[in-house]
Amino acid sequence: MSCVLLVDDEPGVLFTLSELLTERGHRVITAKSGLDALDKLDDADAVITDLSMPGMDGLELMAQIATRDPALPVILLTAHGSERVAVAAIKQGAYDYLAKPFDIDEVAVTIGRALETRRLRVDNRRLAAEQTLGRRIVGASKSMRRLLEATGRVAGRDVTVLVRGETGTGKEFVAELLHAQSARAKNPLVRFNCAALPADLADAELFGHVKGAFTGATNTRPGYFSQANGGTLILDEVGELPPLVQAKLLRALQEGEIQPVGSGRIDKVDVRVVAATNRDLAADVKAGSFREDLYYRLAVVELVVPPLRDRKDDIPALAEEFARRYGDKFGLGPITLEPGLVSELVGSDWPGNVRQLENTIARMAALSAGNTIGLADLHAAGEPGSHSSASLPIAEPEPQDDHPSDARGGPSLKEQVEAFERGLVARALEATTGNQSEAARRLGVSRVTLIDKMKKYGLQPKR
Numbered sequence: 001m002s003c004v005l006l007v008d009d010e011p012g013v014l015f016t017l018s019e020l021l022t023e024r025g026h027r028v029i030t031a032k033s034g035l036d037a038l039d040k041l042d043d044a045d046a047v048i049t050d051l052s053m054p055g056m057d058g059l060e061l062m063a064q065i066a067t068r069d070p071a072l073p074v075i076l077l078t079a080h081g082s083e084r085v086a087v088a089a090i091k092q093g094a095y096d097y098l099a100k101p102f103d104i105d106e107v108a109v110t111i112g113r114a115l116e117t118r119r120l121r122v123d124n125r126r127l128a129a130e131q132t133l134g135r136r137i138v139g140a141s142k143s144m145r146r147l148l149e150a151t152g153r154v155a156g157r158d159v160t161v162l163v164r165g166e167t168g169t170g171k172e173f174v175a176e177l178l179h180a181q182s183a184r185a186k187n188p189l190v191r192f193n194c195a196a197l198p199a200d201l202a203d204a205e206l207f208g209h210v211k212g213a214f215t216g217a218t219n220t221r222p223g224y225f226s227q228a229n230g231g232t233l234i235l236d237e238v239g240e241l242p243p244l245v246q247a248k249l250l251r252a253l254q255e256g257e258i259q260p261v262g263s264g265r266i267d268k269v270d271v272r273v274v275a276a277t278n279r280d281l282a283a284d285v286k287a288g289s290f291r292e293d294l295y296y297r298l299a300v301v302e303l304v305v306p307p308l309r310d311r312k313d314d315i316p317a318l319a320e321e322f323a324r325r326y327g328d329k330f331g332l333g334p335i336t337l338e339p340g341l342v343s344e345l346v347g348s349d350w351p352g353n354v355r356q357l358e359n360t361i362a363r364m365a366a367l368s369a370g371n372t373i374g375l376a377d378l379h380a381a382g383e384p385g386s387h388s389s390a391s392l393p394i395a396e397p398e399p400q401d402d403h404p405s406d407a408r409g410g411p412s413l414k415e416q417v418e419a420f421e422r423g424l425v426a427r428a429l430e431a432t433t434g435n436q437s438e439a440a441r442r443l444g445v446s447r448v449t450l451i452d453k454m455k456k457y458g459l460q461p462k463r
Contacts, residue, residue, distance in 0.1 A: 002115045003027045007037040007049035007061065008077065013100075017048065017107070024108055026115075034061035037123060042146060046114045048098070050077045051085065059089055066093055069149060071121040073114040074279055077102070125152050132180035138321045141311035147174070147303065154301050155181035160253060162238075162298045163276045165305030168355030171276040172236065174305055178274055179232040187231030192199065192224045194235055199242035204261045207248060213262025225258050225269050232272045238298065239279035239290060250294045273298070308350040308357065315346045322361035323373065331423020338374035366419040369458030422457040425450070429459060 004026050006017050011032075018028045029044070031037035034056025037049065047065065051058040056374030064075045078086045086097035095114050098107060120147060126137050129152070137148065154161060155178045163171045172191070179189045197205060201213070215334035224233055235241075241249065251271060252258050256265050275298045284290035308315065319337055327335040350356050364377040428439040440450040453459075 002045045005044035005047045007031045008352040009053045046073045048075045138317045140313040141313040142305040143311050159300045161274045166307050167278050168353035169305040175234045175274040184231045190228035191234045195237040195240035207258045208260035210262040228271045236400045238275040246291045249346050253297045291397045308353045326362045326365040330419035336372045341374050425453050
């Protein structure tokens with residue numbers, strides 16, 4: 001349901017337009033002033049605002065909206081004699097204007113066109129980002145739409161960005177999107193996990209080192225800053241950086257200068273830094289574990305990735321995308337998700353967020369006996385059963401000796417090999433219309449071996 005924000009200092013106008021738009025299936029929120037409207041923009045798909053209001057008028061409000069959300073269409077309400085001002089406002093970016101007293105049908109048609117324009121603008125931005133990244137962006141919830149729009153605006157402005165969010169929400173994807181939509185897109189994108197190394201090694205990895213700088217430094221090596229010169233450096237888990245490295249990072253951000261370990265020279269670099277963390281760095285600053293000056297330097301712009309439990313509308317589309325992805329990867333072809341399974345997925349809290357959902361779909365695909373996945377596959381994959389609870393935690397299963405999970409909790413090597421083998425057998429049978437002898441010949445195995453594989457993977461012969 002589309003949401004329209006109405007802004008007018010006359011209660012009668014707000015009431016009339018609210019009734020009109022509600023009758024036509026729109027959700028309506030109202031504001032009595034421009035300042036009040038600024039606090040309600042996040043939920044709006046279109047804005048209808050009076051041109052003349054005390055304090056912030058319609059033109060000023062339109063200018064503020066343009067800086068926050070350029071894709072949000074603004075329609076001006078004008079009194080008789082103000083049409084010239086409204087036409088001039090359209091040249092400055094207003095979508096359209098309606099003259100008072102307004103015609104009901106004209107209002108309905110104008111807002112309908114504006115909402116369609118909004119949808120097309122959002123879709124175009126999404127398509128452009130997908131082409132740049134080479135993969136689909138899934139998520140039409142309001143929180144994700146706002147995040148993607150903010151990312152698109154910030155990407156072209158060469159500032160340092162701090163991306164915050166819980167583990168598994170997709171912070172690295174946002175960081176990649178910032179690079180892909182920036183003027184640096186053709187230059188290197190380099191990633192560094194700040195939690196992976198102790199202080200001395202983190203220093204050498206980030207800023208480089210010369211031969212003989214420390215035990216084991218047998219060659220001079222450029223650091224990640226040098227490797228990312230001209231491009232973007234993603235600092236994952238930036239809150240884990242040791243204090244010594246924090247100081248050197250601050251200098252690199254402020255001055256664009258780095259000093260390799262063991263070297264007396266200062267090197268100039270041109271790098272955009274995008275930092276990611278699941279920590280509350282502002283709280284860490286107060287606790288004294290993170291430098292305040294570095295925090296403000298990193299958080300010139302701060303983007304927050306919402307947890308999956310706050311955007312459950314995206315779960316069905318995400319699950320379908322992961323099913324498609326792993327169906328292709330494992331050679332299973334198109335995978336169908338049963339409605340009952342999708343309902344169970346939507347009703348769960350997903351403490352591991354998008355990453356946990358992806359791993360769950362991957363595991364079910366790897367272990368499935370067919371091209372349809374349902375609740376039985378969820379149980380067989382080691383996930384919780386059919387308790388219907390809105391807070392059901394779909395936890396990662398404990399590693400088993402015969403199916404050891406990899407370090408990320410996804411399908412093990414054995415599971416993935418079996419899924420790939422099943423796909424080969426299924427395709428060979430399909431290509432030979434079920435002729436087992438011919439399928440075995442194409443696969444280079446005996447017919448007995450083929451039959452064993454068919455039984456193992458639940459591939460029934462055609463009759």
